[in-house]
Amino acid sequence: MKAALCKSLDGPGALEIEEIEKPEAAQGEVLIRVHVVALNHFDTLITRGKYQFKPQLPFSPGGEIAGVVADVGAGVTGLRRGQRVMAYIGWGGAREFVAAPAEAVVPIPEGVSDEAAASIAITYGTAIHGLKDRGHLQAGETVAVLGASGGAGLAAVEIAKLMGARVIAVASSPEKLEVCRDHGADSLIDYSGGDLKSALRAATNGTGPDLVYDCVGGAFSEPAVRALNWQGRLLVIGFAAGAIPSLPLNLLLLKGAEAIGVFWGEAVKRDPQAHRANMQDVLGWVASGALQPRIHAVYPLDQIVEAIGVLDRREAVGKVVVEI
Secondary structure: OOEEEEEEOOHHOEEEEOOOOOOOOOEEEEEEEEEEEEEOOOHHHHOOOOOOOOOOOOOOOEEEEEEEEEEEEOOOOOOOOOEEEEEEOOOOEEEEEEEEHHEEEEEOOOOOOOHOOEEEEEEEEHHHHHHHHOOOOOOOOOEEOOOOOOOOHHHHHHHHHOOOOOEEEEEOHHHHHHHHOOOOOEEEEOOOOOOOOOOOOOOOOOOOEEEEOOOHHHHHHHHHHHHOOOOOOEEEOOOOOOOOOOOOHHHHHHHEEEEOOOOOHHHHOHHHHHHHHHHHHHHHHHHHHOOOEEEEEEEEEEHHHHHHHHHHHOOOOEEEEEEE
């Protein structure tokens, strides 16, 4: 079978397309004939040895796949040959066949394309896990999304709206905020030139947001916490600003508030059934038309270097997908 292989940690430009041995489905596994693999920014890092996970060489990039069940291993139930499925596998997806744990495999409903199915696990998975499982978001509450124009932020905007929340999008330019508006944000805040605490309070008639979905960190986390409503929650998603903030814990005490870590990748490993249920919810929204994952472009496998280059240069607006 064909595979894109990282044989040295010299970056995505060193990937090679080679023929390797086709895997088999071991006990508890499903063999998937991969139709498409979605790429992420971490693929630019993992091919340089700079990601938190460092797979043994050689390996294939790509952690999100969609395709068809080619075979099922012993002990697998609920999945059958020929069934369309998606899976999050961490890495190793840029190849014709992948053997994946059955618990990681989710059937794709009618009306959902392979490209869309392969594009939801990480961004929308993180959003629904953070908002529902960790933040316990309730319909009618107000969510402020910091870094709302990025992939993770836009997913949070969309999922929060589908869960019945009012959404305040916080981003660094009017252009980025217009993208957030297009994805359903109710209010917009440009944090590049003002007092974030005051802006969040003003956008909520002085009460503050019930929940902050923080993809940014840095200097913006503390003013967001200071703006929280009574018993508000700060969801710690990531640190796009680069700096990991320190918070005065008295702020949490005085507001009866919580700071909650959202480590989606670890949660998937520890509770795959909850992840599967979340993916079924997201796939259902896609099938109904309520959610439309944005695809930047689809590349053939022999152009995977160019595809990852789009991510490396931060040119993508939406998901970059490789067709196997």
